[in-house]
Amino acid sequence: MPTILGQNQYGKAENRVVKITRDGATHHIKDLNVSVALSGDMEEVHYSGSNANVLPTDTTKNTVFAFAKEYGIESAEQFGIHLARHFVTSQEPIRQARIRIEEYAWERIETSDANSRFIGADEVKHSFVRKGQEIRLTQITYDGERWEVVSGLKDLVVMNSTNSEFWGYVKDKYTTLPEAYDRILATQVSGRWRFNWTDDEQKMPHWEKSYEQTKKHMLQAFAETYSLSLQQTLYQMGARIINNRSEIDEVRFSLPNKHHFLVDLEPFGLKNDNEVYFAADRPYGLIEATILRDGCEARIPVDMTNL
Structure with a gap:
């Protein structure tokens, strides 16, 4: 064979997941853009088209949303660690997972005392405005033994x-x-x-x-x-x-x-x-x-x- 397969990975990019945590009348938002890239024993899918070792990218998307419910989103880093560990430890052909996350921050909208008479003091805790200072980033890489968090x-x-x-x-x-x-x-x-x-x-x-x-x-x-x-x-x-x-x-x-x-x-x-x-x-x-x-x-x- 005159060619060989080099570095490769696949996954589902830019899964937008918004998790609302409802603490009574007070709500909290985590807004993430999650990209999953998986690599491992994937030579055959490239050479012959066999999908025997391929976890569908649609499955990786579903995992992101399911984990938002199952584990919650304490932080972008912790959420990425849960995902990377899952993909590497649950699928034998997958040897490494790379999770990239962008986080978009929100802050609560404060209302005036005059308005609170009409809408109720508790209700003001669920209105937010998107913060525009910066976009937070993280990348988690796991190969079954070593972690790297940037x-x-x-x-x-x-x-x-x-x-x-x-x-x-x-x-x-x-x-x-x-x-x-x-x-x-x-x-x-x-x-x-x-x-x-x-x-x-x-x-x-x-x-x-x-x-x-x-x-x-x-x-x-x-x-x-x-x-x-x-x-x-x-x-x-x-x-x-x-x-x-x-x-x-x-x-x-x-x-x-x-x-x-x-x-x-x-x-x-x-x-x-x-x-x-x-x-x-x-x-x-x-x-x-x-x-x-x-x-x-x-x-x-x-x-x-x-x-």
């Missing part, structure tokens, strides 16, 4: 309106960018972090707390760093996470520089004292790097879209 976020837009400079860079005959000693620093954060948890159930991180604390340290580092470059800010964000979250060994960021350029108002007889900017969407600088705990190896792909 979580993160994307589309988190942040800005410092001052305390940022950019000067002292290399210049050649094509350089036109003026040095900046007081500029806007803005970016849309895409980040992933890899947990050092392997399989000890007793030492499993508290996934919800870990996410909130990791995001907190990331944002605090962004806000508190007097930045001479976006690279410096990126490193401080990752280092703050590693230094404060013992369950995390690796952080990778992809930070597009959302450029804000001062508008020339002199033609109109006006002085622009760092007040009016043009927000350019493209082209943009793209800063990427991995920050590791000392002694650890990088495992998060450079192209995080493949995560």
